[in-house]
Amino acid sequence: MHSIRVISKLDIKGPNVVKGLCFDGYRVLGVPEKFAEMYYKDGADELFFQDVVASLYQRNNLLEIVKRTAENTFIPLTVAGGIRSIEDVREILRAGADKVAINTAAIENPNLLREASKIFGSQCIVSSIEAKRLDNGKYEAWVDYGRQPTGVDVLNWAKRVVDLGVGEIFLSSVDKDGTGEGFDLDLIYLVASSVPVPVIACSGAGKKDDFVQAVKTGLADAVSAASMFHYKYAEPVDTLNMSYNEKELRMGEQIDSGNIEFIRDGYGDSSEIFVNPASIGEVKELMRDEEIFVRV
Amino acid sequence: MSKKDIVIVDYGLGNLFSIQRAIERVGGKSLISYNPEQIRSAEKLILPGVGAFEDGMRGLYEKGLVSTICEFANSGKPVLGICLGMQLLLSFSEEHGLHRGLDLIKGKVVRFKEPIPGGEQYKVPQIGWNSIVLPETLHQWKISGEAGRINCWENSILKDLGNKPFMYFLHSYIVSVDNSEQCLAITRYGLDEYCSVLRRDNIVGCQFHPELSGESGLAILRNFVL
Numbered sequence: 425m426h427s428i429r430v431i432s433k434l435d436i437k438g439p440n441v442v443k444g445l446c447f448d449g450y451r452v453l454g455v456p457e458k459f460a461e462m463y464y465k466d467g468a469d470e471l472f473f474q475d476v477v478a479s480l481y482q483r484n485n486l487l488e489i490v491k492r493t494a495e496n497t498f499i500p501l502t503v504a505g506g507i508r509s510i511e512d513v514r515e516i517l518r519a520g521a522d523k524v525a526i527n528t529a530a531i532e533n534p535n536l537l538r539e540a541s542k543i544f545g546s547q548c549i550v551s552s553i554e555a556k557r558l559d560n561g562k563y564e565a566w567v568d569y570g571r572q573p574t575g576v577d578v579l580n581w582a583k584r585v586v587d588l589g590v591g592e593i594f595l596s597s598v599d600k601d602g603t604g605e606g607f608d609l610d611l612i613y614l615v616a617s618s619v620p621v622p623v624i625a626c627s628g629a630g631k632k633d634d635f636v637q638a639v640k641t642g643l644a645d646a647v648s649a650a651s652m653f654h655y656k657y658a659e660p661v662d663t664l665n666m667s668y669n670e671k672e673l674r675m676g677e678q679i680d681s682g683n684i685e686f687i688r689d690g691y692g693d694s695s696e697i698f699v700n701p702a703s704i705g706e707v708k709e710l711m712r713d714e715e716i717f718v719r720v
Numbered sequence: 721m722s723k724k725d726i727v728i729v730d731y732g733l734g735n736l737f738s739i740q741r742a743i744e745r746v747g748g749k750s751l752i753s754y755n756p757e758q759i760r761s762a763e764k765l766i767l768p769g770v771g772a773f774e775d776g777m778r779g780l781y782e783k784g785l786v787s788t789i790c791e792f793a794n795s796g797k798p799v800l801g802i803c804l805g806m807q808l809l810l811s812f813s814e815e816h817g818l819h820r821g822l823d824l825i826k827g828k829v830v831r832f833k834e835p836i837p838g839g840e841q842y843k844v845p846q847i848g849w850n851s852i853v854l855p856e857t858l859h860q861w862k863i864s865g866e867a868g869r870i871n872c873w874e875n876s877i878l879k880d881l882g883n884k885p886f887m888y889f890l891h892s893y894i895v896s897v898d899n900s901e902q903c904l905a906i907t908r909y910g911l912d913e914y915c916s917v918l919r920r921d922n923i924v925g926c927q928f929h930p931e932l933s934g935e936s937g938l939a940i941l942r943n944f945v946l
Contacts, residue, residue, distance in 0.1 A: 426842050426843075426846065426848060426850065426909060426910070427848050427849045427850060427886070428848075429847075429848045429849065464934070469848065469849055469888075494737075494738065494741060495741060498742055498745070498931060498932060498933070498934055498935075498937060498938055499888070499932055499933075499934055500888060500932050517735060518737070520737065520738065520741075522735060522738065522932060545733070545770050545771040545772075546845075547770055547771075547845065547847070547890045548735075548770070591845065591847065591890075592847060620843060620844065621843055621845075622843045622845075622847045622848070643841075645843055645847075645848070646848065719849035719886040720886070
């Protein structure tokens, strides 16, 4: 009997938690450390930070966020985005992350995974794979956070990274990300049933039942979501019984310029959200009802 | 150099800072060190670690810490081994060959059984949350009638944790303790039921990571600190 992990994913741009708008930049949702703390308190099993810009200039911001998060949350934290070298790995682990996830740099230089696993241990090194469905039903690996195709077959790559020594695979879908249409269950099953390491499913969660499907049909070992949780926790302050709806969750001191219309105008029009928001607790409750073993 | 209550042994493996942060969170003071003098003068010792058994023992030998740690343990002062740190306390490990451990706890370290085709499928390493429970053996030992059943965790590092608490595990190898009385908690994963918390007098080991196990994990560290 093993428990399925529910992981909250935070896309981070500069000092903010953001959510991508299709082809239209990023919407600022609030302060990463605050969101992380709320998720920790509501039973998230792990946290996953994705640096969506991943440029060298923003690295200090990210390290600060990691450090502050690690000081207040005592669950595993994985950091992804722009990790290109052993030094990057060392720096991020030192700042407080427990694991790092590597995509682009690993496809360019697979040996980085082997070396990192040897130096830091397999348990610290996650292979992040972004998959786009091809017409023939196979999947192609993409890099640079869903921006560049590589011509690499996802299944072959997944098997290869296991040989290189990674401890887990974080699997996202370029097609489904941000759509709320549900996971690409074929993709999850393809990888999860083929590799001996745990697979974390990401991309597309739109309703609670999607988590159940990812596990029962896709055979995911862990399930991750962003929008579904963020939009629940970042709901307008006039909703009853939500003690975590404080202004500081959304604004704080660190919000820089960026698309803050959404938070300033009280979460805009609900048609702009493609998911049915739910709390971590609500998702786990449904999973338990469906006889999926989760930590309570 | 003022004496710190707890020394976290730095032998090259493990994310020491997360343990230090967690200790601080529960009101303890800790120093990360590989200096034998500092280790010797500590009130309590934490032996952390992630990675392979062989690398762990090599790290300890290279830093000249094997006898220091054994002497500390034999002095009666509290020792907490975490994950690989717990495994190193045992007599030997079968990971990548046969390797001798600190032999402070009689027993061995073995790999999880592999899933059987057609049976329950699971992944190795175990990465994730699982519950720790009181072993039946201990239960029976303490039973004096239904009304007299004692909570065996009461005077241990597992005090006040509640029933079947969840902890965060990340490992491919498990511990098999020769003396079942030294097994304070067990956990079930795949085809194995293994010792997840061991104890012999002042020496305690946790196979999981208390510093990554949320409030339950912090409760364990608080018990260690107090």
